[in-house]
Amino acid sequence: MSQSLPQSTLEAAGSPPAGTDRSVEAYRWMVLARVFEDKIAALYRAGKIVGGVYLGRGQEAFSASLGMQLDRARGDVFCGLIRDQAGRMAFGEPLIDSARTYLGSAEGPMRGRDGNIHRGRPSKGMPAMISHLGAMIPVVNGMLMALRHRKAQGVAGGVTIGDGGTSTGAFHEALNQAAVEKLPLVLAVANNQYAYSTPVSEQFACDDLADRAAGYGVRGYSIDGTDLDACLSAFTEAIARARAGEGPQMVVGKLLRLAGHGEHDDARYIPESKRSEPHGGDCLALARAKILAEGRAGAEAVAEIEKSAQERVEEAVARAQSEPAPNPYRESWHALATKHLSEGTTEV
Amino acid sequence: MPVTYLDAIREAQAKALAEDDRVFIYGQDVAEFGGAFKATKGLADRFPGRVVNSPISEDAIVGAAIGAAIEGMRPIVEMQFADFSSLAFNQIVNQSATHFWRTGVPCPITIRLPSGGTEGSGPFHSQSVESIYAHYPGLIVLTPATVEDAYSMLLEAIRIDDPVIFCEHKFLYYHLKADALPAVSLPVGKARIARFGRHATIVAYSAMVHEALRAAREMAEEGWEIEVVDLRSAKPIDTDTILASVARTGRLLCVGESFPWGGLTAEVISRVVGEGFHLLDAPPKRLNSKDTPIPYHPNLWRVHRPTWQAIAAATRNLLRL
Numbered sequence: 001m002s003q004s005l006p007q008s009t010l011e012a013a014g015s016p017p018a019g020t021d022r023s024v025e026a027y028r029w030m031v032l033a034r035v036f037e038d039k040i041a042a043l044y045r046a047g048k049i050v051g052g053v054y055l056g057r058g059q060e061a062f063s064a065s066l067g068m069q070l071d072r073a074r075g076d077v078f079c080g081l082i083r084d085q086a087g088r089m090a091f092g093e094p095l096i097d098s099a100r101t102y103l104g105s106a107e108g109p110m111r112g113r114d115g116n117i118h119r120g121r122p123s124k125g126m127p128a129m130i131s132h133l134g135a136m137i138p139v140v141n142g143m144l145m146a147l148r149h150r151k152a153q154g155v156a157g158g159v160t161i162g163d164g165g166t167s168t169g170a171f172h173e174a175l176n177q178a179a180v181e182k183l184p185l186v187l188a189v190a191n192n193q194y195a196y197s198t199p200v201s202e203q204f205a206c207d208d209l210a211d212r213a214a215g216y217g218v219r220g221y222s223i224d225g226t227d228l229d230a231c232l233s234a235f236t237e238a239i240a241r242a243r244a245g246e247g248p249q250m251v252v253g254k255l256l257r258l259a260g261h262g263e264h265d266d267a268r269y270i271p272e273s274k275r276s277e278p279h280g281g282d283c284l285a286l287a288r289a290k291i292l293a294e295g296r297a298g299a300e301a302v303a304e305i306e307k308s309a310q311e312r313v314e315e316a317v318a319r320a321q322s323e324p325a326p327n328p329y330r331e332s333w334h335a336l337a338t339k340h341l342s343e344g345t346t347e348v
Numbered sequence: 349m350p351v352t353y354l355d356a357i358r359e360a361q362a363k364a365l366a367e368d369d370r371v372f373i374y375g376q377d378v379a380e381f382g383g384a385f386k387a388t389k390g391l392a393d394r395f396p397g398r399v400v401n402s403p404i405s406e407d408a409i410v411g412a413a414i415g416a417a418i419e420g421m422r423p424i425v426e427m428q429f430a431d432f433s434s435l436a437f438n439q440i441v442n443q444s445a446t447h448f449w450r451t452g453v454p455c456p457i458t459i460r461l462p463s464g465g466t467e468g469s470g471p472f473h474s475q476s477v478e479s480i481y482a483h484y485p486g487l488i489v490l491t492p493a494t495v496e497d498a499y500s501m502l503l504e505a506i507r508i509d510d511p512v513i514f515c516e517h518k519f520l521y522y523h524l525k526a527d528a529l530p531a532v533s534l535p536v537g538k539a540r541i542a543r544f545g546r547h548a549t550i551v552a553y554s555a556m557v558h559e560a561l562r563a564a565r566e567m568a569e570e571g572w573e574i575e576v577v578d579l580r581s582a583k584p585i586d587t588d589t590i591l592a593s594v595a596r597t598g599r600l601l602c603v604g605e606s607f608p609w610g611g612l613t614a615e616v617i618s619r620v621v622g623e624g625f626h627l628l629d630a631p632p633k634r635l636n637s638k639d640t641p642i643p644y645h646p647n648l649w650r651v652h653r654p655t656w657q658a659i660a661a662a663t664r665n666l667l668r669l
Contacts, residue, residue, distance in 0.1 A: 135442070141408070142411060144415075146421045337510050343584045
């Protein structure tokens with residue numbers, strides 16, 4: 001299903017489907033993300049979560065395929081954005097981090113200071129996104145520059161963005177910067193056809209965002225982001241090329257956002273017909289059907305994956321809900337690491 | 349051999365590069381060319397691969413510095429002019445300034461901003477932006493006025509675990525000289541009494557310290573003993589030293605080169621009024637540039653910014669109150 005661009009040889013696209021274990025492993029992360037996000041959405045509707053809830057429904061295959069093929073143990077970096085629950089966990093973010101951050105537990109990595117998808121563990125290769133689109137790409141560039149300075153061999157950095165984020169100046173500056181520095185950056189663009197309510201026809205005028213890659217001197221890939229095997233293959237190749245010193249790789253996955261921008265948004269501006277168009281399907285259902293049809297895993301094994309995800313999510317949410325909320329009287333109101341230079345109020 | 353303010357900035361960077369392998373410099377034209385003002389001249393040769401030219405991409409320059417800092421480096425960013433840091437505003441205030449507080453992971457970057465007005469530089473190569481960055485929690489903002497401070501404060505900035513906005517004044521680059529680089533210095537966060545007096549206090553920073561000192565010297569001939577406090581650091585503000593000075597003199601004029609609405613001079617006045625109202629014998633006053641963009645023509649520019657003459661006039665008015 002993947003379509004390769006002229007500038008990309010994309011050998012992997014023509015190669016046989018990824019190994020059985022790999023797609024089943026990816027499916028495991030996809031299911032876990034879907035189940036967790038469904039749970040979080042339900043809690044949001046029940047008024048148990050303040051602020052926003054942003055789902056990656058429909059993007060799990062694309063996201064997980066990048067995250068699971070990067071490895072912090074060898075120095076890799078992965079910066080997920082708002083629809084990367086699957087990729088974040090596949091890279092190594094503990095499920096409990098998500099539950100704690102959404103539910104405002106003081107035990108979480110953000111300790112109630114930030115919420116929802118604005119979370120990370122920067123010293124473990126997972127920068128914590130800020131809301132401004134495009135802003136995380138140069139941060140990953142800088143992490144890769146630091147790794148290069150330390151003579152780290154064969155590392156790669158993954159960062160994701162959506163179709164709307166490609167319109168920012170930050171996106172342009174950072175992709176150009178990565179190309180000039182020949183950084184091992186794998187930039188995953190999830191073209192989910194809508195930036196909040198704005199359709200791609202009002203976002204950019206090129207036929208395919210992957211066409212832009214050539215203008216930056218980077219390799220572009222255009223794939224069906226709903227096809228798990230295509231996603232796995234494209235990121236396998238992109239990451240291998242990045243590790244080999246071929247510079248930045250830009251993978252554009254076409255898919256459809258199967259949710260509102262956030263759960264506050266009913267997305268009535270997306271016509272129902274979009275779902276029956278190419279790239280309008282649900283990557284999770286498609287992957288499940290293919291895994292079963294091709295016997296990569298049996299019905300029992302798939303059911304077990306789904307049951308296990310339910311259990312893990314229930315456990316994580318229950319744990320986060322039982323933990324204390326941040327206490328404003330015990331908060332250290334200092335924004336600086338250098339305490340003696342802080343102008344904040346004194347600690348209680 | 350005298351050392352200029354610009355030499356001090358270059359030597360501080362050389363020392364930091366020599367002593368700490370985590371330090372590197374990133375910015376436009378900083379490598380072989382040595383930077384627009386030659387603040388990095390010769391460093392690329394001495395430290396191969398560690399003085400890196402960037403594309404003209406202020407936002408991505410600071411973004412990459414932040415990423416490198418997260419991964420354990422100590423980047424120094426040179427903005428070609430402080431004015432252009434507006435293009436990196438998002439990364440500075442939303443990414444670097446929030447990083448430690450949000451994640452617990454420090455973000456030790458130093459952003460050098462060639463700041464302030466010089467003749468003929470016009471609206472986009474003359475700005476003083478310290479107040480803008482000082483407004484944001486999570487940033488340290490330094491405004492050295494002397495050769496010694498340019499050296500010691502830059503070295504300390506690079507060692508600090510937080511993002512530091514280092515406002516170095518272009519007007520001082522070439523003609524401000526000292527006999528030698530300092531061996532010891534006041535730490536960041538402490539103000540300095542640049543001249544002792546007892547009739548009024550002028551609080552100033554960066555190039556305005558020298559205008560204030562000139563005004564004080566001129567007024568000494570009239571019999572006035574004017575104390576001049578050099579803030580050194582815009583954030584944090586050394587309120588104690590300011591209050592102690594106002595306690596001695598009873599009168600306060602705060603001078604800044606930046607625009608008059610809000611800002612550092614207003615913050616100083618606010619603190620003195622709030623914490624030392626009883627020390628004041630007259631209403632505290634402030635003097636800033638005019639509330640227009642910074643003019644190109646020298647005739648206009650000299651009147652736009654506070655000069656020693658304007659400071660002396662404002663101080664005489666303060667003494668009449």
